Amino acid sequence: MSQNYSAIAAQLLAAIGGAGNIQQAAHCLTRLRIALRDDSLVQVDAIRQVELVKGCFSNAGVFQIVIGAGDVDRVYAELVAQAGIATATVAQVKSSGDHKQNRLQQLVKVFSDVFMPILPAIIVAGLLMGLNNLLGARGMFIADKTLLQAYPGLDGVWGLINMMANTSFVFLPALVGWSAAKRFGGSEILGIVLGLLLVHPDLLNAWNYGKAAAGLDGASVPYFDVFGLHIEKVGYQGQILPILAASWVMSRIELWLRPRVPNAIQLLVIPIVTIVISGLLALAVIGPLTRHLGIAITDALVYVFNLAPWLGALLFGALYAPLVLTGMHHMFIAVDLQLIANQGGTFIWPMIALSNIAQGSAALAMFWLLKSPRDKSMASTSAISAFFGITEPAMFGVNLRYKLPFYAGLTGSACAAVLITLGHVRAAAIGVGGLPAFISIIPTFIPLFLLGTLVAIIVPITLTLLLARRHAAMAGDEVAQHA
Known part of the structure; x- marks a missing residue:
C-alpha cells in the first residue's frame, strides 16, 4: 500500500x-x-x-x-x-x-559502529558457506553420499561458491580495518591496508601455524629478524580482536601526526609512518596478545556452557531479546566470529536465530487475535520481518505493546536454546537470523536445529493464545471479544 x-x-x-x-x-x-x-x-x-x-x-x-x-x-x-x-x-x-x-554502553557502541556497516558482507558469506556445506554433506540428500559425489558436474559450482563464501572471512581483517578506522577517526584506506597486512600470503594461516607450532613434519614457525627482535610470520585470517586493536592504535598515531606534520609533506610522511609503526606493533605485540586474549575469551565461554549448558542456554535464550532492545546484541557478532575462528563453529548464533523466530511467532499469534485492520497488518508484517532476522518491528510494534506475547517469545526462545545447546548445535558461519538460518548450520546438526525451530514457533504461539484467553484484558476489548 x-x-x-x-x-x-x-x-x-x-x-x-x-x-x-x-x-x-x-x-x-x-x-x-x-x-x-x-x-x-x-x-x-x-x-x-x-x-x-x-x-x-x-x-x-x-x-x-x-x-x-x-x-x-x-x-x-x-x-x-x-x-x-x-x-x-x-x-x-x-x-x-x-x-x-556509561562505559559499557560506549563499548557496545564501538562494536555496533564497527560491525554494522560490514554485516551484509558477513551474512552473504555465511549463506554461501552454508549452501556449500549442504552440497558437501554426506547423507543429507542421498544415503551415504554427498551431492558432489552423486553429481560430479557440481564440483565447479561448489568451488566457485566456496571461493565467494571464503572471501569475506579470509579478508575479514581488511573489512574490519576499514570500518574501525572510520569509527576511530583514522584514514579508511590505511585501515584496509593494515587489515590486508595481517592476512598477507607470506604469513602463516591458522592451520599452517598450528602444524608449525606443533613441529609436525619438521616444520617450524618462521619469523622476521628485525634488529634482533624475532617477529613470527603469523597471519590473522578471520580474527577480530587483532585488527580492531591495531586499527585503534593506527588511528591514534595518524591523528597525533596530522597537526604536527607540515601540510606540504603530509601525504608523504603520515601514511608511511602510520603504517610502518602500526604494522610493526600489530605483528610484534598487538596480534600475539589479542590472539591469546581471543582464545582465552572463547575458551572461557565454551567452558561455562560446557559446565552448565542448560543454564547458559536458558539465560541466553531468555535475555537475548531484551539485549536487542538496548542495542547490546551487536557485541555478539564479534563473539560469534571469534568462536568460528578458534572453534570451527559458533553455538551462540543458532540461539540468536531461534530468539528472532520466537518473537516473530508471538507476533504471528497476535495477528490471529487482533481485529483492527491496522493492528493485524502491523502484526503480520512484523512477524515476517522477524522470521527473516529483523525483530524490532515485532517487539516494539506488537509484543512489548501487549507484554504477554513478548514473555511468550522469551519462553519459546529459552526452550529452543536449551534443546539445541544440549545437542551441541553449531553454525559454521553467520547467516540470516531467522527461518533461513538452517542453511548456515553445520549439516550434522541441521535436523536438531529444525526441531529447535519448531519449538521456537509452537511454544510462543501456544502460550500467546492461551495467555490471551486467560488475561484477555492485556490487549483491550478487541482481544477479549475475539477470545
Whole structure:
C-alpha cells in the first residue's frame, strides 16, 4: 500500500519538537535515530499514533523511532528535507549522545559502529558457506553420499561458491580495518591496508601455524629478524580482536601526526609512518596478545556452557531479546566470529536465530487475535520481518505493546536454546537470523536445529493464545471479544 511519507515525516517532526530540537538524525535498517536537544519536548503518545510507527524509546542519549525496513529510508529522506538538516551516519548520531552513556554502553557502541556497516558482507558469506556445506554433506540428500559425489558436474559450482563464501572471512581483517578506522577517526584506506597486512600470503594461516607450532613434519614457525627482535610470520585470517586493536592504535598515531606534520609533506610522511609503526606493533605485540586474549575469551565461554549448558542456554535464550532492545546484541557478532575462528563453529548464533523466530511467532499469534485492520497488518508484517532476522518491528510494534506475547517469545526462545545447546548445535558461519538460518548450520546438526525451530514457533504461539484467553484484558476489548 502506498504511503504518504511526506505527511508521516511532518507529523513526526512536529511530535519531536520541530526542526530546532534536532541535533542530528540518521537511520539504521529499521529505526530513525535522532539526537535531540531537549527530550522533554517529545510527545511520545503523538508519535505512536503516526502511521508506520511501531514504537519509540530513548537509549544511550539517542531517541529512536521504530518504523521498519524499507519505509524508514523514505521517511528519513522526507524528515531531513523538511527539517532542513544534513544527513548523518548512525555513528555520528550516537556520538552526540556519548555524554549520556556509561562505559559499557560506549563499548557496545564501538562494536555496533564497527560491525554494522560490514554485516551484509558477513551474512552473504555465511549463506554461501552454508549452501556449500549442504552440497558437501554426506547423507543429507542421498544415503551415504554427498551431492558432489552423486553429481560430479557440481564440483565447479561448489568451488566457485566456496571461493565467494571464503572471501569475506579470509579478508575479514581488511573489512574490519576499514570500518574501525572510520569509527576511530583514522584514514579508511590505511585501515584496509593494515587489515590486508595481517592476512598477507607470506604469513602463516591458522592451520599452517598450528602444524608449525606443533613441529609436525619438521616444520617450524618462521619469523622476521628485525634488529634482533624475532617477529613470527603469523597471519590473522578471520580474527577480530587483532585488527580492531591495531586499527585503534593506527588511528591514534595518524591523528597525533596530522597537526604536527607540515601540510606540504603530509601525504608523504603520515601514511608511511602510520603504517610502518602500526604494522610493526600489530605483528610484534598487538596480534600475539589479542590472539591469546581471543582464545582465552572463547575458551572461557565454551567452558561455562560446557559446565552448565542448560543454564547458559536458558539465560541466553531468555535475555537475548531484551539485549536487542538496548542495542547490546551487536557485541555478539564479534563473539560469534571469534568462536568460528578458534572453534570451527559458533553455538551462540543458532540461539540468536531461534530468539528472532520466537518473537516473530508471538507476533504471528497476535495477528490471529487482533481485529483492527491496522493492528493485524502491523502484526503480520512484523512477524515476517522477524522470521527473516529483523525483530524490532515485532517487539516494539506488537509484543512489548501487549507484554504477554513478548514473555511468550522469551519462553519459546529459552526452550529452543536449551534443546539445541544440549545437542551441541553449531553454525559454521553467520547467516540470516531467522527461518533461513538452517542453511548456515553445520549439516550434522541441521535436523536438531529444525526441531529447535519448531519449538521456537509452537511454544510462543501456544502460550500467546492461551495467555490471551486467560488475561484477555492485556490487549483491550478487541482481544477479549475475539477470545
